[in-house]
Amino acid sequence: xxxxxxxxxxxxxxxxxxxxxxxxxxxxxxxxxxxxxxxxxxxxxxxxxxxxxxxxxxxxxxxxxxxxxxxxxxxxxxxxxxxxxxxxxxxxxxxxxxxxxxxxxxxxxxxxxxxxxxxxxxxxxxxxxxxxxxxxxxxxxxxxxxxxxxxxxxxxxxxxxxxxxxxxxxxxxxxxxxxxxxxxxxxxxxxxxxxxxxxxxxxxxxxxxxxxxxxxxxxxxxxxxxxxxxxxxxxxxxxxxxxxxxxxxxxxxxxxxxxxxxxxxxxxxxxxxxxxxxxxxxxxxxxxxxxxxxxxxxxxxxxxxxxxxxxxxxxxxxxxxxxxxxxxxxxxxxxxxxxxxxxxxxxxxxxxxxxxxxxxxxxxxxxxxxxxxxxxxxxxxxxxxxxxxxxxx
Numbered sequence: 001x002x003x004x005x006x007x008x009x010x011x012x013x014x015x016x017x018x019x020x021x022x023x024x025x026x027x028x029x030x031x032x033x034x035x036x037x038x039x040x041x042x043x044x045x046x047x048x049x050x051x052x053x054x055x056x057x058x059x060x061x062x063x064x065x066x067x068x069x070x071x072x073x074x075x076x077x078x079x080x081x082x083x084x085x086x087x088x089x090x091x092x093x094x095x096x097x098x099x100x101x102x103x104x105x106x107x108x109x110x111x112x113x114x115x116x117x118x119x120x121x122x123x124x125x126x127x128x129x130x131x132x133x134x135x136x137x138x139x140x141x142x143x144x145x146x147x148x149x150x151x152x153x154x155x156x157x158x159x160x161x162x163x164x165x166x167x168x169x170x171x172x173x174x175x176x177x178x179x180x181x182x183x184x185x186x187x188x189x190x191x192x193x194x195x196x197x198x199x200x201x202x203x204x205x206x207x208x209x210x211x212x213x214x215x216x217x218x219x220x221x222x223x224x225x226x227x228x229x230x231x232x233x234x235x236x237x238x239x240x241x242x243x244x245x246x247x248x249x250x251x252x253x254x255x256x257x258x259x260x261x262x263x264x265x266x267x268x269x270x271x272x273x274x275x276x277x278x279x280x281x282x283x284x285x286x287x288x289x290x291x292x293x294x295x296x297x298x299x300x301x302x303x304x305x306x307x308x309x310x311x312x313x314x315x316x317x318x319x320x321x322x323x324x325x326x327x328x329x330x331x332x333x334x335x336x337x338x339x340x341x342x343x344x345x346x347x348x349x350x351x352x353x354x355x356x357x358x359x360x361x362x363x364x365x366x367x368x369x370x371x372x373x374x375x376x377x378x379x380x381x382x383x384x385x386x387x388x389x390x391x392x393x
Contacts, residue, residue, distance in 0.1 A: 014050070015387060017042055021050045022059070022386040025079055030063050032074040051077060058083045059385070079103055084381045085140060086147040087131055088373025090194060091115065091123070093153065093168035093221060097367065098130050100138045100145070101374040103381060105205075109138035120171025121180070128184050145187055146381055149373035151194035152177070153222065155240045161191045165243075167260055168222065190376060194218075194369045195242060196233055198332055198362070199226025201372030206363045207330050214328040215320055216368070217244070219313065219336030223265045227324060247319065250312045264316060268309050270335065277305035288335060295340055309335075310344030317345065318353035325355075332362035 154166025161178030199216035225242035250267025282301030294302035349356035
């Protein structure tokens with residue numbers, strides 16, 4: 001590679017040089033200036049200037065010296081991960097999970113609290129207080145944070161950040177959540193559908209890291225889907241791509257009673273599983289966790305409830321396969337993470353579609369959306385700070 005001179009570098013040339021240095025350190029970890037020069041093709045003088053500036057500004061830090069080589073030992077550098085911190089928040093109907101991560105995606109503080117049932121602006125206040133507490137636990141202050149990524153149930157308008165159709169979170173659709181929250185914290189806020197975040201968490205560090213076409217199906221109190229198509233999150237015309245709660249499966253699609261929760265969600269969500277269990281004669285479960293315990297104890301009513309739920313989910317996955325042709329379907333959520341249900345789904349799929357996709361349970365359990373928020377935060381920080389697109393590294 002031709003050496004690039006550092007003489008009279010323009011601002012654009014310096015940005016390109018800085019981009020190359022940061023990209024190389026990200027990819028290789030602890031590395032010397034000489035090795036950066038070899039890998040980038042930049043001159044040693046340019047590397048010295050860029051590394052000095054990055055060290056002075058706190059983005060790089062010396063971590064050791066080379067050894068075992070001829071000549072003098074050289075200082076090695078790596079990213080100062082703590083120089084950039086961001087927050088990921090996963091808003092649920094009963095729980096809020098939150099974490100602060102650094103530039104490398106390491107979790108430096110994490111917590112979970114009960115969701116304020118009053119919703120609306122009370123949630124914004126709760127988020128703000130939560131961030132202040134997390135920042136203290138991370139050894140910093142809220143004003144030092146660079147970004148917040150918030151995952152919420154409901155249909156997100158990607159242009160405005162407005163949340164629509166979120167029946168489990170009162171008042172959240174009555175405010176401009178992104179604007180109000182950003183103004184309150186005085187830092188940028190990204191709002192995303194929680195299941196879309198879960199899909200991006202799997203794409204970042206989960207089962208989806210090696211495929212460009214997969215779907216994340218969340219099954220729990222509600223149901224939803226995040227779609228990665230050709231490596232990109234698929235949103236649809238109104239941001240509602242993946243709202244499989246409204247699939248016409250498991251009930252009468254023309255019944256207006258299903259317009260709020262959706263026909264499919266009404267048939268396979270937590271409440272539906274418990275109704276099914278009682279309908280089959282079960283008497284020993286008041287929660288879905290109890291239902292699975294009854295199944296593992298050999299209770300036939302629990303087995304019948306899980307089997308019927310799995311049959312309906314298999315039909316939905318067959319429909320997803322016909323429309324999207326995913327290589328992989330990842331299941332998550334409080335129900336979708338249960339191997340008892342997923343094994344039953346795997347058994348039904350070959351009976352209702354000639355091309356059953358591979359099914360995997362999420363690696364992150366109920367932390368998938370939190371992971372997705374951290375992945376987005378890390379990518380945005382790298383892009384904003386250094387002009388580095390991590391997907392290209």
